[in-house]
Amino acid sequence: xxxxxxxxxxxxxxxxxxxxxxxxxxxxxxxxxxxxxxxxxxxxxxxxxxxxxxxxxxxxxxxxxxxxxxxxxxxxxxxxxxxxxxxxxxxxxxxxxxxxxxxxxxxxxxxxxxxxxxxxxxxxxxxxxxxxxxxxxxxxxxxxxxxxxxxxxxxxxxxxxxxxxxxxxxxxxxxxxxxxxxxxxxxxxxxxxxxxxxxxxxxxxxxxxxxxxxxxxxxxxxxxxxxxxxxxxxxxxxxxxxxxxxxxxxxxxx
Numbered sequence: 001x002x003x004x005x006x007x008x009x010x011x012x013x014x015x016x017x018x019x020x021x022x023x024x025x026x027x028x029x030x031x032x033x034x035x036x037x038x039x040x041x042x043x044x045x046x047x048x049x050x051x052x053x054x055x056x057x058x059x060x061x062x063x064x065x066x067x068x069x070x071x072x073x074x075x076x077x078x079x080x081x082x083x084x085x086x087x088x089x090x091x092x093x094x095x096x097x098x099x100x101x102x103x104x105x106x107x108x109x110x111x112x113x114x115x116x117x118x119x120x121x122x123x124x125x126x127x128x129x130x131x132x133x134x135x136x137x138x139x140x141x142x143x144x145x146x147x148x149x150x151x152x153x154x155x156x157x158x159x160x161x162x163x164x165x166x167x168x169x170x171x172x173x174x175x176x177x178x179x180x181x182x183x184x185x186x187x188x189x190x191x192x193x194x195x196x197x198x199x200x201x202x203x204x205x206x207x208x209x210x211x212x213x214x215x216x217x218x219x220x221x222x223x224x225x226x227x228x229x230x231x232x233x234x235x236x237x238x239x240x241x242x243x244x245x246x247x248x249x250x251x252x253x254x
Contacts, residue, residue, distance in 0.1 A: 045076035090142030101215035120149035138217030
C-alpha cells in the first residue's frame with residue numbers, strides 16, 4: 001500500500017484538546033509506553049472522524065497495525081464522548097439565548113439484518129435519527145443520542161426529554177412540521193396546504209421558515225465530520241461517535 005502526506009481540515013485547537021485529554025487518560029491508567037504518542041493518537045482519531053478513512057488506510061499511514069488503529073480510535077472516541085455536554089447543560093446555555101432551533105437529521109447506515117426499525121420513510125433510506133439543537137445564529141449547541149431512523153422527530157424529541165427540558169427552562173424553540181403537537185415552548189408552522197392557508201397564515205409560515213432554516217447550518221456542522229455521512233459501524237456505537245464529534249466542536253469553538 002502506498003502512503004502519502006495529506007491535510008486535515010480540523011483546527012489545531014481540536015488537536016491540542018484531544019491530545020491533552022488522551023495524555024490525562026494515559027496518566028490515569030498508568031500507561032508507560034505506546035506505539036503512538038498522545039498527539040499522534042489524537043491525529044489518528046481526528047483523521048478517522050473527519051475524513052472517514054477506514055482503519056486499514058489509517059494503520060498504513062501511521063505505521064501501526066489495523067487492530068491497534070481501531071483500538072486507538074475507539075479509546076479516543078470514548079474519552080471525548082464522556083466530555084460531551086448533557087441536555088441539561090445545553091438547555092442551561094440556551095436559556096441565555098432569545099430562542100433555539102430544533103431539527104432532526106438522519107445519519108445514513110448500511111442495511112442490516114433487522115433493518116426495518118432503521119428505515120426512514122421520510123428520507124427513503126436506512127439510518128439513525130439524531131436531534132439537533134442550534135442557537136439563533138445556527139451554531140450547534142447539542143446533538144442527541146441516536147435512535148433508529150423509523151422514529152419520528154417529535155417522538156424522538158419526547159423520548160430524549162428535549163421538549164420538557166425546554167419548557168421547564170422557558171426557552172422558546174422553533175421547529176418544522178415534524179414536531180406538530182409537541183406542545184410546551186415549541187413553535188411550529190401553521191398546518192394545512194399552502195393554497196388553503198389564509199394570507200396571514202402564509203406570512204407566518206414564511207417568517208417561520210426563514211428563522212428555522214438556520215438550523216441547517218448546525219446539521220451541516222455535524223455532518224462536516226465525514227464519518228457521519230455514511231456509517232458502517234455497529235448501530236450501538238453511533239451515539240458515542242456523535243457525542244465525540246459534539247465534544248470536539250464545542251472544544252474548538254470556545
